Amino acid sequence: MISNVSTRMAALALGLFITASVSAAGLERPQGRVILTIEGDIAHTNEEGKAVFDREMLERLTQHTTQTSTPWTEGVREFTGPLGSALLEAVGASGTILKVIAINDYVVEVPVEDFYSHPVILAMKADGDYLRVRDKGPLFIIYPFDDDSDLNSEVYYNRSSWQIARIEVK
Template identity: 55%
Template sequence: MEAEMNPSFAIPRRRVLLGAALAAALWRPASALDRPQGRVVLTIGGLIGEKNAAARAEFDMAMLAALPQHSFSTRTPWYPAARKFTGPLLRDVLAAVGAKGQTLRAVALNDYKVTLPVEDCKRYPVVLARLMDDQPMPVRDKGPLFIIYPFDSDEALRSERYYSRSAWQLKHIEVE
């Protein structure tokens, strides 16, 4: 009540209205997906709640880079030495689109398809790598996107089961 009596504590009405107008202009639901401004590098369809295109969610590289980034180094069957992979966790990408399914069908640029359980993304820090050794991955070197498991973090991951689920040159995920 002192603010009403003491004018030095009063906030000018104009400031309050300006602040409210600014907040309203900037506010948007946390789950809303922007439309891509650059070239679309990933589409996600199927059982998703958030879409920014007709029946799917589209991402450009900047949208993926804006998600929290995670890195790990791991040995793989495809490179002679451990490589560092960086990108958002696949579970964060799925959360951004409100994925509701139990399996993911990943499709690569060459139409290679692999199915992986959503449970893998909950159990392991599976990364949707957009960088390898801190550099963008060209198509000729498994890019621009690569689903990669942290193989060195758990001996169980060093098997054909998980190697086959690591889809490179990823272009689409269907949530089923």
């Protein structure tokens, strides 16, 4: 009887150790619908060679709210979502360029440095409501345009892609 209990305890401890090791080495698996896939020069994955995120996983990253006007929306809006830098850290990104791909295959390149120089977010919400595809969702790159006049240029406007589905780190 004692050896049976000891064997079960050892098996439980081993299982917990393996689970903790997998979680430390990679990302958790999404439980909901995947809305973002990241691949390329990343160290942390949860699928073969890529990191996939559902909404809840993105909401567990460091969030930031930016109040700003944009060329595509009316007036000042409040955008909320994970900081781009938190997302890159979560996947262990080591590249210098992000190839951002929208649902309709529109592609824009964004320097990784932008995500560390400015509090750029992948907005999931506008004025407290989740962004839908018809509202430029599910993810919309938002720079703090009203906080830094240097960001009010075609260069940064062109990097503010919406309906983001994938990011390739190069």
